[in-house]
Amino acid sequence: MIGKLEKFLLPLANKLSMNRYLSAIRDGFIAIMPLMIVGSFFILINNVFIGENGLTAKLFNLPLLELTELGNAIVPATMSVMSVLLTFTTAKALCETYKEDTTITPIIAVVTLFILMPISTNADLGIEIINTQYTGAAAIFMAFISAICTVEIIRKLSTFDKIIIKMPDSVPPSIARSFNKLIPVMLTIIIFGIVRYFTDLAGSPLNDLIFKFIQTPFTNIVSSPVGLVIIYILYMLLWGLGIHSAFIFGPILEPIYLATLTANSAALQSGAQMTGIITKPFVDSVAFMGGAGNMFALLIAILLVSKRSDYKTIAKLGFAPAIFNISEPLMFGLPVVMNPILIIPMILSTLSGLLIGTISTVLGFMGYTYVLVPWVTPPVVNSFLSSGGSIGAAITVVIIFVVSVLIYIPFVKIADKQIQNEQ
Incomplete structure (x- = not known):
């Protein structure tokens, strides 16, 4: 048997x-795990110990609401940007499996993630608004797609010598790498911009489509x-x-x-x-x-x-x-x-x-x-x-x-x- x-x-x-993709996702998660644990513990502290319904309130009638402000500052800074962090760490881990430079592509992956996000404008306040639904756990699958596709597209484009800007040997290596990737990076961003254009025409952000047709059914299967x-x-x-x-x-x-x-x-x-x-x-x-x-x-x-x-x-x-x-x-x-x-x-x-x-x-x-x-x-x-x-x-x-x-x-x-x- x-x-x-x-x-x-x-x-x-x-x-x-x-x-390599599953390995990159795993390593991406490992990289952000300390932050997720810290954020979770402050949720625990705020809701169980010092919040309005916490132990200090129930046992001593003394809710320490002022102290919850610390957790209120830390939790969104860790939990609500999960997809942004995962995009970077997954792209970095994938670049490492290819033995590629990790200083440029992971950053571009984060940019492509934001390109795919719906951004609303408040004319009265004069600000642009991104819903944390598109930066937190609900956008994890979009984070993986952005990271993996960005790495693969830039790698593929970088194989075409005609679009690589070659710098003289006297130029410092870090600057030379930036110019070498310039056109592949620009074309990658344009590709993601085109994807965003068509999802706007469809009337639904890409993350919503992913959540509806991929993430939710997969969650239901795994949890059944x-x-x-x-x-x-x-x-x-x-x-x-x-x-x-x-x-x-x-x-x-x-x-x-x-x-x-x-x-x-x-x-x-x-x-x-x-x-x-x-x-x-x-x-x-x-x-x-x-x-x-x-x-x-x-x-x-x-x-x-x-x-x-x-x-x-x-x-x-x-x-x-x-x-x-x-x-x-x-x-x-x-x-x-x-x-x-x-x-x-x-x-x-x-x-x-x-x-x-x-x-x-x-x-x-x-x-x-x-x-x-x-x-x-x-x-x-x-x-x-x-x-x-x-x-x-x-x-x-x-x-x-x-x-x-x-x-x-x-x-x-x-x-x-x-x-x-x-x-």
Whole structure:
């Protein structure tokens, strides 16, 4: 069985992991992640601790509204410019895969993003206005399109010697590079300007078209029950084959999850009802306790029932890393990799965690997640913080953990019997 899966999945996984566009998107996200975490924590502080309905108001009747001004300045500066930042970092990462100069093209990618944005003018105030809908999480797909297309168009145009302005050797290299790219850059900007012209004729900004025909349907597929089951079965199967699934699925899933998380944050700040269940901190909380497949539950199951000295030794060694959701000591030490006895409960634990977490959220017991916390945040603490201090979220994760331990126990006993039979 494992051999057949390996023959089918490994070539596909290798192609996806080596895809330069997915790699660029992944690296682009990694570059802005610290800013997203900072912005999320200030949302948490403003809404849970010091805001009008925060803990200081409820416990001491003392809302510290003046202090929320700090968060009100920081949150838009981090969360509302997400697509602008991603355009730059993704274009830069893609240029690096081509070993191209990264000083010019990423900047042009940001310019092309703004070309595609609708800009309204307030004649009374004498200002131009860009809706943050087109600079934040709702425009993530447009950011990727702008970044990738800009890099590819400039690269292609730069291969035509007749449009390259060549400078004398005496000119400093930085200035020479700027002039070399001048005509390709100008033509690229014109191309995006033409695209903007036709979308204006169509009566809808390009981002709205992308959101309607690409981003929303893709989000619905990824967040649907069937979509989640398929994705996370494949996710865990690849881990079972020794492939770090996050490198393959991360660039595909994280834009969707981040957009949902940001929509929840915006709903909270505006006083509306949050509706997005599947976010990255949600998945981390219910399916990645101790690492992919709730490895911490496997560790506890081993310490509770296993009679194998090698399993117990590895479980003890992997205890500290697992607290911070680092699963490699268990994945490769037991190993779980290429071990069908442990791959099966890893899949079952993941799916049961997603199911219980979703039901708990729908019932209103587990709070919606709207804070992006670091993935190394320990289990239970992760769910508590990412849901804005929801006790129900923490209790739900504890229940999922217990269920996961119970799922792993029979398979750990089977592994014990297997080694006894071999001896």
